[in-house]
Amino acid sequence: MILRHIQRLTHILAAIYVVLSVLFTTSTLLSSSSTAESPPRSRWPWSFVSVNFTTLQLSGPQTQLILQSPYLGHHAIDESIILSKAFPHLMKPSQIIPYYYRAEGNFDREDITITSLVTSNRFEILARLVERYQGPISVTLHINNATENVSYLLDSLHRLYATTENMAKYVDVHLVLDTFDRQFNTWRNIARLFARTDYVMMLDVDFYLCTDFREAVRRRWNKDVWKMLSSGRAAFVVPAFEYIRYEEGREFRAFPRTKKHLMQLVRDRRLAMFHEGWPAGHNSTDYERYYAARPGEVYKVTQFQSSYEPYTIFRKDGPPWCDERFIGYGGNKAACLFEMWLSGMSFYVLSDHFIIHQNHLYEEDARKNERRFNRKIYAEFKEEACLRYLRNFHELGILKTPRAKNAIEECGKMKGIPRLITQVRDVSSFRPRC
Numbered sequence: 001m002i003l004r005h006i007q008r009l010t011h012i013l014a015a016i017y018v019v020l021s022v023l024f025t026t027s028t029l030l031s032s033s034s035t036a037e038s039p040p041r042s043r044w045p046w047s048f049v050s051v052n053f054t055t056l057q058l059s060g061p062q063t064q065l066i067l068q069s070p071y072l073g074h075h076a077i078d079e080s081i082i083l084s085k086a087f088p089h090l091m092k093p094s095q096i097i098p099y100y101y102r103a104e105g106n107f108d109r110e111d112i113t114i115t116s117l118v119t120s121n122r123f124e125i126l127a128r129l130v131e132r133y134q135g136p137i138s139v140t141l142h143i144n145n146a147t148e149n150v151s152y153l154l155d156s157l158h159r160l161y162a163t164t165e166n167m168a169k170y171v172d173v174h175l176v177l178d179t180f181d182r183q184f185n186t187w188r189n190i191a192r193l194f195a196r197t198d199y200v201m202m203l204d205v206d207f208y209l210c211t212d213f214r215e216a217v218r219r220r221w222n223k224d225v226w227k228m229l230s231s232g233r234a235a236f237v238v239p240a241f242e243y244i245r246y247e248e249g250r251e252f253r254a255f256p257r258t259k260k261h262l263m264q265l266v267r268d269r270r271l272a273m274f275h276e277g278w279p280a281g282h283n284s285t286d287y288e289r290y291y292a293a294r295p296g297e298v299y300k301v302t303q304f305q306s307s308y309e310p311y312t313i314f315r316k317d318g319p320p321w322c323d324e325r326f327i328g329y330g331g332n333k334a335a336c337l338f339e340m341w342l343s344g345m346s347f348y349v350l351s352d353h354f355i356i357h358q359n360h361l362y363e364e365d366a367r368k369n370e371r372r373f374n375r376k377i378y379a380e381f382k383e384e385a386c387l388r389y390l391r392n393f394h395e396l397g398i399l400k401t402p403r404a405k406n407a408i409e410e411c412g413k414m415k416g417i418p419r420l421i422t423q424v425r426d427v428s429s430f431r432p433r434c
């Protein structure tokens with residue numbers, strides 16, 4: 001058993017080594033191109049300063065990104081190279097066009113960008129979200145060019161953009177054009193990477209925003225929690241609900257906007273936690289506690305489990321990204337949250353706020369098959385993520401600190417790992433051979 005873990009660890013280490021060497025080579029290449037006068041630079045970070053959107057066309061010329069920093073100077077690099085490194089698991093061939101539309105607005109960096117995914121049949125619901133939020137939104141739009149009429153769809157998007165003031169004001173659209181559906185986690189990461197504020201909320205586009213959590217968070221009504229959020233060590237959960245009768249869930253105009261009204265509907269058994277039939281997805285939010293919470297209360301999630309997939313607000317940089325090996329339904333969003341948890345983040349529930357799912361029909365066949373497939377991937381992913389974080393914490397010498405508590409607890413539930421934790425010191429003397 002342990003041997004297997006060690007072998008896997010060796011693979012992981014080898015992979016990290018490859019990544020690091022690629023990054024190192026890239027930065028060396030980049031530095032060699034900067035001019036002789038540039039001051040000596042520390043290696044990181046680069047910032048994208050400009051992309052010429054007017055030259056972007058589906059079959060247009062190669063776009064370049066300008067990487068610029070005081071150390072690096074001014075360096076142009078083919079966008080396709082950066083994107084293929086940034087999203088290496090995206091199935092190919094594929095084309096990513098960041099900022100296919102770029103909102104005019106200049107956003108306050110401390111604002112919260114909603115990051116989400118849309119497919120071509122969901123433009124209407126996107127427009128609804130935009131009207132309701134009136135704040136920065138970064139969406140990845142996937143169009144399947146094997147089955148869909150691409151130019152027709154882009155035309156209708158253009159009409160929507162041109163006729164909806166708030167789209168042009170608030171929404172950045174990043175286009176992914178390929179023949180592969182449901183690469184959700186990669187699409188999520190694309191939306192997050194290109195968000196233009198320091199905070200993001202990872203949301204599904206079909207949720208209706210009932211309360212103004214954005215204003216509440218920005219007002220920093222709770223200084224301690226704000227500090228955690230801005231340090232990247234906490235995520236805020238906005239609890240999700242669903243109407244029990246399908247028809248009622250389509251009438252967003254009648255959705256409650258206050259917690260009092262929500263509670264009435266919950267008592268009447270018209271509204272319930274989101275996906276009540278799959279409690280593991282949201283019950284770590286602890287709905288009973290939510291119902292009983294005082295106004296203004298923010299409470300910590302204490303009963304985490306690995307299928308938890310709440311909608312959260314967190315810092316754009318810092319928290320782990322969504323693991324991109326997941327394709328299709330099952331496990332994908334939970335993987336994002338699981339890794340945040342392992343990394344030592346805490347989740348806090350905003351007890352005055354809530355969102356409600358706008359009902360629509362799902363593609364049930366695809367869901368069933370993909371779930372089966374992803375269940376296996378998820379099990380492997382969890383084990384691997386545990387090894388990665390435990391090792392990381394061990395090497396930082398923080399395995400006994402609160403930061404590592406989530407990982408110790410959660411990974412301790414897995415077969416073979418508790419023993420490994422006690423032996424981790426031996427494992428850490430293990431180095432990859434080059």
Ligand SMILES: *[C@@H]1O[C@H](CO)[C@@H](O)[C@H](O)[C@H]1NC(C)=O
Binds near residue numbers: 052053054055
């Ligand atoms: C972008 O490209 C167009 C067409 O080549 C050019 O006219 C325009 O000046 C460029 N804009 C910027 C900001 O570089």
Ligand SMILES: *[C@@H]1O[C@H](CO)[C@@H](O)[C@H](O)[C@H]1NC(C)=O
Binds near residue numbers: 094146
């Ligand atoms: C779909 O788009 C990808 C990426 O641009 C391209 O390589 C592929 O040939 C396209 N496929 C079809 C069927 O148009």
Ligand SMILES: *[C@@H]1O[C@H](CO)[C@@H](O)[C@H](O)[C@H]1NC(C)=O
Binds near residue numbers: 149152
């Ligand atoms: C795409 O749809 C438009 C409008 O329905 C139609 O005029 C056009 O011929 C279609 N193009 C293709 C390639 O199917």
Ligand SMILES: *[C@@H]1O[C@H](CO)[C@@H](O)[C@H](O)[C@H]1NC(C)=O
Binds near residue numbers: 279280283286303
């Ligand atoms: C959540 O649901 C799971 C699966 O049904 C159950 O095992 C767990 O005890 C529940 N947790 C809470 C906090 O209710």
